[in-house]
């Protein structure tokens with residue numbers, strides 16, 4: 001386990017953070033849906049589904065999120081914190097299904113490293 005790494009439940013103060021992570025240029029390129037919603041649309045979606053979101057903490061800093069929608073898993077790590085093993089460490093705690101956009105090698109290897117198995121480009125655990 002990476003020292004200082006933990007998860008907490010998301011709250012309404014995370015709305016903007018999650019929007020920025022989810023729809024940053026790099027994250028959107030890796031996403032199935034390539035459209036960026038208006039912030040208000042994100043706000044109402046996030047409010048409705050807030051129970052599915054956990055925020056990844058490194059000490060007292062929020063560095064990403066995991067969304068678990070009945071076992072449909074997605075993850076974003078803040079771009080300044082990538083490549084340090086955070087994503088793969090967090091994904092060890094989850095199982096289910098994750099649909100990875102074709103060619104998203106960072107994500108593919110991240111899931112693989114955490115014990116997920118590829119079924120084509122779908123990962124299962």
Ligand SMILES: CC(C)(COP(=O)(O)OP(=O)(O)OC[C@H]1O[C@@H](n2cnc3c(N)ncnc32)[C@H](O)[C@@H]1OP(=O)(O)O)[C@@H](O)C(=O)NCCC(=O)NCCS
Pocket residue numbers: 026027030031073074075076077078081082083084085086087088089098099100104105106107108109110113
């Ligand atoms: C995918 C993502 C969550 C990975 O998070 P991360 O914390 O950087 O991942 P890790 O540091 O645990 O890396 C895991 C493995 O992925 C690969 N990897 C990660 N970042 C990489 C990079 N920049 N270049 C090459 N390989 C990389 C490596 O094989 C790494 O294993 P290694 O450390 O043994 O070499 C992060 O890149 C991200 O948020 N991407 C944008 C959103 C996204 O694509 N989410 C996935 C959709 S479900």
